[in-house]
Amino acid sequence: MPATLLSELLVGFGKAKQTDLVTGSSSAGIWRLGNINRAFANPRQVNESNAAWLGKGHEFATQLFKSHVEGGPHSMEKYTGSEFAAWLWSFGLGKVVKTGAGPFTYTCAPLVPASDGIEQPSFSYCEQMRPGANVVVDRLLVGCVVRSFEVNIARGPGLANSVSRLQFTHSGKTTEPSGITMPAETSENLLNAYSAAITILGEDYITLKTFESLTMGWDNAHRDGFYPGSGQQDAYQIQGRIELGDRVPNFSFIARLHKDSPELAAVRALTSGVATVALTKDANNSMTVTWHDMAFQSADFQDAEGITTVAVVGIPKYHSANGVVTAVVVTPVDGIAQ
Amino acid sequence: MDKATLISPDGEIRDVAATMEELTPLLAAGWRQHLPPEGGVETEAGETLDPEEDVTDASDTAI
Numbered sequence: 001m002p003a004t005l006l007s008e009l010l011v012g013f014g015k016a017k018q019t020d021l022v023t024g025s026s027s028a029g030i031w032r033l034g035n036i037n038r039a040f041a042n043p044r045q046v047n048e049s050n051a052a053w054l055g056k057g058h059e060f061a062t063q064l065f066k067s068h069v070e071g072g073p074h075s076m077e078k079y080t081g082s083e084f085a086a087w088l089w090s091f092g093l094g095k096v097v098k099t100g101a102g103p104f105t106y107t108c109a110p111l112v113p114a115s116d117g118i119e120q121p122s123f124s125y126c127e128q129m130r131p132g133a134n135v136v137v138d139r140l141l142v143g144c145v146v147r148s149f150e151v152n153i154a155r156g157p158g159l160a161n162s163v164s165r166l167q168f169t170h171s172g173k174t175t176e177p178s179g180i181t182m183p184a185e186t187s188e189n190l191l192n193a194y195s196a197a198i199t200i201l202g203e204d205y206i207t208l209k210t211f212e213s214l215t216m217g218w219d220n221a222h223r224d225g226f227y228p229g230s231g232q233q234d235a236y237q238i239q240g241r242i243e244l245g246d247r248v249p250n251f252s253f254i255a256r257l258h259k260d261s262p263e264l265a266a267v268r269a270l271t272s273g274v275a276t277v278a279l280t281k282d283a284n285n286s287m288t289v290t291w292h293d294m295a296f297q298s299a300d301f302q303d304a305e306g307i308t309t310v311a312v313v314g315i316p317k318y319h320s321a322n323g324v325v326t327a328v329v330v331t332p333v334d335g336i337a338q
Numbered sequence: 339m340d341k342a343t344l345i346s347p348d349g350e351i352r353d354v355a356a357t358m359e360e361l362t363p364l365l366a367a368g369w370r371q372h373l374p375p376e377g378g379v380e381t382e383a384g385e386t387l388d389p390e391e392d393v394t395d396a397s398d399t400a401i
Contacts, residue, residue, distance in 0.1 A: 097370075109362065114347070
């Protein structure tokens, strides 16, 4: 009985940004990193029927019409490494400054719509299973843009204590077969939670040994990109632009409660300040995320296996000079989002 | 100290230290990294000229 194991799935995606939304990356622009995501990025073609049309004498479909390609969102999930962190914050926020000659430093910031526009850089996403004569899957999703992402740091041992997840929007354009020669897997430098340095509103949680978990991220809330003239592939409409909506940063964490815990007082006093989260493997591999004016929406006391904790939902505010967030990632890999 | 070349929304070009403290307010103000195309020539005014392009000013050769 024929079968294809999911473990055969090869996923590569654009290390380099596409020149525009409709021009896919070549093999040279694709890289392959360790993959723990079990979901396919299915470019779903949608048909419409005439079921609701009048005059047929019944409510059932007799005819189908090609409509559009759903833009996802599709997902990716990875253990957080310096290589992927540089990619994630660059493509996720939209603006990056690359410096250095190896290791490379990527300083990432959100787009400023008035000057940068409202379109993030796009990338290609390739899935392959037995490409070639015995192909099962071989497709390149052209025009993908990071819709939302989060970085999760959690208590516990193992790689799973530092995970990054993202969702991306796809224009709908697909090249099949992909034409991509999948590269060897890039060796990654994982940023495990053991290295975390976390200071929020002046509280150094790592020194206090009180930190439990944290989730931080960003939602670009893309606008629908189907418009008159947006284009088609095989008579299915595709999106001709993928633009920012009303962006939403997110930041929440859980820490142990103690007599001097400042979180609830900060909620009541509307206190705000800098929050810095860093993961470091070594001098060549690190991620430092600075939220320039963090305030707390709520602080709830909870139980964590018998230990009392405080769960905080943050509201990253806009700092008049520095904006909302800056992520600085150091990694040995050149050319990310370039 | 690494340097980064940034360009403002108005076209001003500036070399700054590649530190978060230096870059952050500029990025938040709409500046972005300025990367001349490979092989291109950047003028003092910050314009990038194609190396294949004839850049001779017509006024220089006018009789």
